[in-house]
Amino acid sequence: MQIQGAVHIHGPQALQGPHRTSLSPASANSSPQVVDQLDLSREAQELSQTRQSGQIRHDLVNRVRQEIAAGVYDTDQKLDVALDRLLDELG
Helix, strand or coil, X not given: XXXXXXXXXXXXXXXXXXXXXXXXXXXXXXXXXXXXXXCCCHHHHHHHHHHHHCCCCHHHXXXXXXXXXXXXXXXXXXXXXXXXXXXXXXX
8 A cells, every 4th residue: 555645545556576476387396495404513412412311410400509599609719710710711
């Protein structure tokens, strides 16, 4: 619908133009197949393997969650260790 001012209103119009394409049956059969692909990072693959192998220490995870909820998990000593490990990893 086109509206041109307050008094000129046109009804619905057909879609036309280059955005409408039609494929003949012969060309539709020869077109390449589109394939979806999923690429997982190395970290995601390792996490998936860890979950499947049962190597997650649920008791430790639960304890850390409780400490975080209680506000006693973060200590200066733990932050120093984490910072040292990060700096070592960065080189």
